[in-house]
Amino acid sequence: MSDYAIDVQGLTKQFGDKRVVDGVSLQVRRGEIFGFLGPNGSGKTTSIRMMCGLLTPDAGSGQCLGYDIRSQADEIKRRVGYMTQKFSYWDDLTLRENLDFVARVYQMPDRRERVERTLEELGLAGRARQLTGSLSGGWKQRLALAACLLHEPQLLLLDEPTAGVDPTARRDFWEELHRLAARGISVLVSTHYMDEAERCHKLAYIAYGRLLAQGTADEIIAAQQLATWTLYGDGLVELAQTLRDAPGVEQTVAFGNALHVSGRDAATLEITLRELAQQQQRRLEPAQTTLEDVFIYMMKRSADNFGSGARP
Amino acid sequence: MTLFSLARWWGIVLKEFLQLRRDRITFGMIIGLPIVQLALFGFAINADPRHMPTAVVLHDHSEYTRSFVTAMRQSTYFDIAGSLDSEEAARAALAQGRVQFVLMVPPGFTRELLRGERPALLIEADATDPAATGMALAAAGEIAQSVLRHDLRGPDSRLAGQPAPFEVRVHRLYNPEGNSQYNTVPGLMGVILTMTMVMMTGLAMTRERERGTMENLLATPVRPIEVMTGKIIPYIAIGLIQATIILLAARWVFHVPFTGSLVSIYCAALLFIAATLTVGITLSSLAQNQLQAMQLTMFYFLPNILLSGFMFPFRGMPQWAQYIGNVLPLTHFNRLIRGILLKGNGWWDLWPSIWPLLLFTAVVMAIAVKFYRRTLD
Numbered sequence: 303m304s305d306y307a308i309d310v311q312g313l314t315k316q317f318g319d320k321r322v323v324d325g326v327s328l329q330v331r332r333g334e335i336f337g338f339l340g341p342n343g344s345g346k347t348t349s350i351r352m353m354c355g356l357l358t359p360d361a362g363s364g365q366c367l368g369y370d371i372r373s374q375a376d377e378i379k380r381r382v383g384y385m386t387q388k389f390s391y392w393d394d395l396t397l398r399e400n401l402d403f404v405a406r407v408y409q410m411p412d413r414r415e416r417v418e419r420t421l422e423e424l425g426l427a428g429r430a431r432q433l434t435g436s437l438s439g440g441w442k443q444r445l446a447l448a449a450c451l452l453h454e455p456q457l458l459l460l461d462e463p464t465a466g467v468d469p470t471a472r473r474d475f476w477e478e479l480h481r482l483a484a485r486g487i488s489v490l491v492s493t494h495y496m497d498e499a500e501r502c503h504k505l506a507y508i509a510y511g512r513l514l515a516q517g518t519a520d521e522i523i524a525a526q527q528l529a530t531w532t533l534y535g536d537g538l539v540e541l542a543q544t545l546r547d548a549p550g551v552e553q554t555v556a557f558g559n560a561l562h563v564s565g566r567d568a569a570t571l572e573i574t575l576r577e578l579a580q581q582q583q584r585r586l587e588p589a590q591t592t593l594e595d596v597f598i599y600m601m602k603r604s605a606d607n608f609g610s611g612a613r614p
Numbered sequence: 615m616t617l618f619s620l621a622r623w624w625g626i627v628l629k630e631f632l633q634l635r636r637d638r639i640t641f642g643m644i645i646g647l648p649i650v651q652l653a654l655f656g657f658a659i660n661a662d663p664r665h666m667p668t669a670v671v672l673h674d675h676s677e678y679t680r681s682f683v684t685a686m687r688q689s690t691y692f693d694i695a696g697s698l699d700s701e702e703a704a705r706a707a708l709a710q711g712r713v714q715f716v717l718m719v720p721p722g723f724t725r726e727l728l729r730g731e732r733p734a735l736l737i738e739a740d741a742t743d744p745a746a747t748g749m750a751l752a753a754a755g756e757i758a759q760s761v762l763r764h765d766l767r768g769p770d771s772r773l774a775g776q777p778a779p780f781e782v783r784v785h786r787l788y789n790p791e792g793n794s795q796y797n798t799v800p801g802l803m804g805v806i807l808t809m810t811m812v813m814m815t816g817l818a819m820t821r822e823r824e825r826g827t828m829e830n831l832l833a834t835p836v837r838p839i840e841v842m843t844g845k846i847i848p849y850i851a852i853g854l855i856q857a858t859i860i861l862l863a864a865r866w867v868f869h870v871p872f873t874g875s876l877v878s879i880y881c882a883a884l885l886f887i888a889a890t891l892t893v894g895i896t897l898s899s900l901a902q903n904q905l906q907a908m909q910l911t912m913f914y915f916l917p918n919i920l921l922s923g924f925m926f927p928f929r930g931m932p933q934w935a936q937y938i939g940n941v942l943p944l945t946h947f948n949r950l951i952r953g954i955l956l957k958g959n960g961w962w963d964l965w966p967s968i969w970p971l972l973l974f975t976a977v978v979m980a981i982a983v984k985f986y987r988r989t990l991d
């Protein structure tokens with residue numbers, strides 16, 4: 303059996319004449335937490351749906367847990383837990399009924415026990431008879447995770463599982479993910495949050511349907527070969543304006559009282575910034591290029607290359 | 615991978631039952647619809663129409679014929695619209711719908727009556743709508759029994775005993791089966807079942823799609839055939855409840871005779887419910903949203919009501935309409951239920967209407983499974 307939980311090449315999907323996913327290839331190792339990042343509408347959900355057989359790719363091929371995504375969707379479905387972006391359990395069933403349904407359709411042998419245990423673990427045993435539609439967003443998210451773990455999948459596909467969930471719940475959620483990964487379960491999780499991206503073993507970044515980078519956070523940062531400096535002080539907005547067309551400056555990103563200034567041409571950038579710091583009596587320090595700098599950089603470059611027209 | 619798993623299938627069935635139970639509006643409709651329809655259609659046909667235009671063709675005039683005509687008028691069923699002088703004129707009047715009945719008194723009627731030869735009066739009826747004519751014709755028969763008792767006096771009174779001194783021969787035109795008003799209530803059973811069954815299941819799949827739960831369902835190992843049949847099961851139960859309501863009303867409110875066996879009735883109903891549900895579930899997987907599902911339901915419902923022999927006598931329809939009608943499950947169910955209730959038909963007599971229903975169900979189910987989208991494409 304292959305080392306990869308997911309191994310797809312050249313996945314492409316077109317809706318109408320819009321190519322929503324364009325030649326996406328990615329590999330997720332077993333037991334790995336793989337972060338799938340990209341702005342809204344970049345094709346994350348569509349890619350995930352193709353990986354678990356819910357959409358047929360227009361081009362490309364690949365395997366999920368060693369099964370072909372085109373011809374063996376049934377096998378994949380039995381072994382994969384898929385958490386949809388929009389909550390998709392039945393609002394007019396109670397919590398227990400929803401879990402019970404899941405256990406039945408996956409033909410779990412110890413159904414009753416498993417459902418009760420899951421309810422206990424969720425801390426929802428007391429509300430088992432409550433209609434699911436009456437749960438708050440955070441609880442729905444926990445229920446959805448529990449439900450897609452019920453059949454002990456080897457691979458989890460989680461589509462923006464923490465959108466709209468409070469920070470504490472998010473932290474708990476990620477601890478749970480790491481526990482699962484430690485047990486050998488592979489996880490592909492799409493997210494918008496940088497702190498979450500940093501908790502993944504590996505990352506992929508997608509924009510306008512194209513995969514722009516893939517690897518560990520360090521690899522992705524290194525690949526862009528950006529030099530970054532931090533400027534401190536007041537009037538950062540005007541400062542950013544002044545710097546926009548300065549030699550060597552490709553990007554400025556404000557972080558509170560600091561301005562990250564990045565560019566590929568490290569030497570020119572340094573000269574520009576040192577001069578400016580001198581003039582304005584500002585503190586200037588060399589900085590680590592962060593994931594966020596890199597993602598913003600890639601996003602902007604891809605918008606310049608093929609984003610025109612694709613984005614309103 | 616098992617082709618059909620009972621465990622998974624049962625999961626779907628339970629889910630549908632639970633959801634149905636919580637859906638108060640739908641549930642109310644399921645019980646309310648047959649009652650409302652029975653009230654509307656059922657009592658409408660039982661309204662016992664009176665004062666129907668009647669022409670007379672008198673080839674013989676006497677106090678006896680005059681008495682009979684007067685008695686007809688007094689029964690309030692018949693309004694004597696006028697006198698015609700030939701049978702051709704009478705036929706034309708019936709054909710054009712100007713009159714509902716024509717009373718014909720043959721020549722020499724009085725002479726034969728007095729000789730005790732039991733002559734016949736002929737009533738020709740436009741029985742297109744049997745509900746309209748049935749009661750009136752029954753009344754005409756009673757008039758014949760009683761009307762001449764008073765007129766036959768003296769030496770002729772010997773003729774006044776039983777049986778009546780003359781005969782009323784009824785000629786039902788345009789509707790050779792001579793359907794009674796009992797035709798409609800059993801027919802209504804199929805109509806109500808068609809409407810509710812197709813509509814309810816028509817929404818079953820589109821609802822999942824619109825609520826976004828379809829994605830979840832598709833991500834599980836459930837197979838199309840399991841979803842389709844699983845979603846149908848609760849509605850079979852619902853259909854049987856509806857059938858029972860209609861049967862109770864037929865028996866105790868409309869006094870429809872129950873000649874055949876109750877077991878046959880329920881078997882026929884079950885078969886028809888299955889056929890109808892497969893239609894609903896197919897429409898459901900074809901439709902993109904609930905509105906489309908409703909439109910498709912109406913599109914299916916209309917020919918069923920018009921061409922199945924429920925609205926118009928089947929044999930009165932043009933050939934092409936009969937061809938279409940023969941494909942519709944309601945046509946066959948109408949024949950089954952009328953055959954069982956009114957004629958007391960057994961399985962052998964019913965077979966010509968059973969196999970088309972079985973075939974229909976199998977074909978439509980195959981189409982449903984074929985069109986069930988296994989992906990979100």
Ligand SMILES: Nc1ncnc2c1ncn2[C@@H]1O[C@H](COP(=O)(O)OP(=O)(O)O)[C@@H](O)[C@H]1O
Pocket residue numbers: 317318322340341342343344345346347348349
């Ligand atoms: N079924 C569909 N039909 C047409 N367009 C779609 C469909 N699903 C998604 N899209 C379009 O494809 C693009 C990518 O969507 P999606 O994969 O959901 O992105 P993401 O999950 O990254 O936000 C969006 O512009 C969206 O409008």
Ligand SMILES: [Mg+2]
Pocket residue numbers: 343346347348387461462
């Ligand atoms: Mg998405």
